[in-house]
Amino acid sequence: xxxxxxxxxxxxxxxxxxxxxxxxxxxxxxxxxxxxxxxxxxxxxxxxxxxxxxxxxxxxxxxxxxxxxxxxxxxxxxxxxxxxxxxxxxxxxxxxxxxxxxxxxxxxxxxxxxxxxxxxxxxxxxxxxxxxxxxxxxxxxxxxxxxxxxxxxxxxxxxxxxxxxxxxxxxxxxxxxxxxxxxxxxxxxxxxxxxxxxxxxxxxxxxxxxxxxxxxxxxxxxxxxxxxxxxxxx
Amino acid sequence: xxxxxxxxxxxxxxxxxxxxxxxxxxxxxxxxxxxxxxxxxxxxxxxxxxxxxxxxxxxxxxxxxxxxxxxxxxxxxxxxxxxxxxxxxxxxxxxxxxxxxxxxxxxxxxxxxxxxxxxxxxxxxxxxxxxxxxxxxxxxxxxxxxxxxxxxxxxxxxxxxxxxxxxxxxxxxxxxxxxxxxx
Numbered sequence: 001x002x003x004x005x006x007x008x009x010x011x012x013x014x015x016x017x018x019x020x021x022x023x024x025x026x027x028x029x030x031x032x033x034x035x036x037x038x039x040x041x042x043x044x045x046x047x048x049x050x051x052x053x054x055x056x057x058x059x060x061x062x063x064x065x066x067x068x069x070x071x072x073x074x075x076x077x078x079x080x081x082x083x084x085x086x087x088x089x090x091x092x093x094x095x096x097x098x099x100x101x102x103x104x105x106x107x108x109x110x111x112x113x114x115x116x117x118x119x120x121x122x123x124x125x126x127x128x129x130x131x132x133x134x135x136x137x138x139x140x141x142x143x144x145x146x147x148x149x150x151x152x153x154x155x156x157x158x159x160x161x162x163x164x165x166x167x168x169x170x171x172x173x174x175x176x177x178x179x180x181x182x183x184x185x186x187x188x189x190x191x192x193x194x195x196x197x198x199x200x201x202x203x204x205x206x207x208x209x210x211x212x213x214x215x216x217x218x219x220x221x222x223x224x225x226x227x228x229x230x231x232x233x234x
Numbered sequence: 235x236x237x238x239x240x241x242x243x244x245x246x247x248x249x250x251x252x253x254x255x256x257x258x259x260x261x262x263x264x265x266x267x268x269x270x271x272x273x274x275x276x277x278x279x280x281x282x283x284x285x286x287x288x289x290x291x292x293x294x295x296x297x298x299x300x301x302x303x304x305x306x307x308x309x310x311x312x313x314x315x316x317x318x319x320x321x322x323x324x325x326x327x328x329x330x331x332x333x334x335x336x337x338x339x340x341x342x343x344x345x346x347x348x349x350x351x352x353x354x355x356x357x358x359x360x361x362x363x364x365x366x367x368x369x370x371x372x373x374x375x376x377x378x379x380x381x382x383x384x385x386x387x388x389x390x391x392x393x394x395x396x397x398x399x400x401x402x403x404x405x406x407x408x409x410x411x412x413x414x415x416x417x
Contacts, residue, residue, distance in 0.1 A: 099309035170384035192368050194341030223374045225339050227310065228384035228401065 053167010056186055056220040060091070060177040061165045065125065065155035066138070068145040073123075073153050075181065080119045087119035088184070088211060090204055091175040093157075093168045095126045096144045097135040098227035100193055101171040105148065107189060107196060108172070111204060112152045120176070120208050122152040127163035127171065130156075132230040163229055170226030176207050176217070184211055187222035279353060280338075280362040282345060286373035289365060292335060293377065293389065299331040300392040300416055305377075305385050307339045308352045312402040313386040317356070319406040323413060324360040332417070334360040339385060342366040390416055 054060055064074045080086045092108060094101045112122035130137035138156050145154045157163050166175055176185040185207035192198040207217035283289050295301060304320055306313035317336070324334040336358065340349045345364055353362055367373060374381050378398040381387055388399040388409075395416045403409045 169382035173383075188371070191371075194343060194366075194368055198368075219371075222371045223381075223383045224370045225307075225374075225383045225385060228312065228386075 053165070054175075054183050054186075056183050058183050060175060060181045060183050061162070062181065063125075063155075063157075063162045065157060065162065067153045067155050068138075068142045068150070069153075073155060075123070075177075078121060078123060078153060080121050081116035082119075084119065086116075086121055086179060088176060088178045088208070090115060090120055090122045090208075091166070091177060092122055092124050092172055092189075093127050093163055093166070093170075093174075093229070094124050094172040095128050095133070095136045095227075096140055097128070097133050098171045100226045103193060103196075104172045104189060109148065109151060111189065115205070115208055116151070118208065118212070124150070124152055124154045125157050125162065126154065127157045127160060127168060128230040129160055129232040131232060136230075160231060168229060170224075170228060172226060174204055176204055176211075178211060185217040185220050188224035191222075193224060193226075279350075280364060282364040282366060284342075284366050286365060286367045286376065289337070289363065290373075290376060293391075296393050297331075298393065299333055300390065300413065301333050301335065302388065302390050302413060303335045303337060304388045305337050305339055307385060308344065308348045309340070310385050316386060316402050316409075317358070319403055319409045320360055321358065322406055323409060326410075327413075330417070332413070336360050336362045338362060338364045340364060340366075341368070392416055 062075050064072050067073050075089055078086060078089065090111065094104065094108060096102075108122055108124065115121065126136055126141055128136040130140075134140070138158075141154055141156060144150075168175075172189065174185070174187065174189055175183055177183050185204065187203065189202070189204050190199040191201040191203065203219065203222050207220070210217040292301065292303065302320065302323060304313075304316075306317065308314065320334050320336060323332070338349055345366065349364060370383060374383055377389060378387070378400075380398055380400060382400075384400075386402050388403075390397045390399070390413055397412060397416065399412070
């Protein structure tokens, strides 16, 4: 018996020492990882953050925008993964070009794959003016959606009339609305844009869980750093 | 006999743990040594802060100096475009009570591969600091409640006046005019 105990102790200590060391090694490689992507060049005027927009509890405006499949979509045209009318929508302003949005691309796909079966599909809207950001043109959106096989609609805010009504100022930026179109959560998808492995709080997922159990999401509004939405110069 | 075994295996385990950790510490020290040897280019010419609380005081100085604090990142194209305006401001007002601080929000993993080479390549003369505090929601409102999180943004203030600019400057004159109003 004592022998078993001693062997266990020994193994525990041994594995602890390994964990301690591999952990450090991981962090080292992480900081050394080189990311060669270059931000695309364009002269851009940012929208002011003074846009009024909607607050949590307000009614979210509906829209009719063109999807990458060339069809027009409003919220009433969107179904969840089971083909049912959704219980809510994860409306997410995102784009092809913003480095932060790119870091979230796979996470937005994963979010949809997890939430759409529960009745909460992602509705992606590209708010940048393509004349300011050629990489965000409709044809580039179509390419990106095809390359990554987006499982959600990817709509162009043509004319840029929708994002100001929401008060969106950055990409990525999410608005979780319920099936009465009431805004229940606004802001960041999770708490670590730079490092998906370092995420400790999945705000949108938590907000969906809260609604599912009849609660109000808390927190209901989380700010995060992102790219300014590029508005057409006037 | 069995007591001896327990003691023996515990002590071996302890030794191994110690050995494993001290060797990794040594490795770290030696890589740091290498980094230091390679620093004909300064490896860290600017401070990196992991928590906003460490830099919070620079937004509340009560001196006769005017502070121009710009939030930017190497990944943010409009930010990079307006950096020369701040550099020009720094140069033009170098004899006066004006301090230009460029707060980089580059991600922690990008400090070494991106930010350091960028600062060196552009020979930035203004004060550069890096802030890697990704708990954005906990500090964005402390800079300004009006700030939604998009960059660039700029705070210009002194003990008498304060101005928050939630967008990029169209040109250098726009920045200079704003600062002169506060001086």
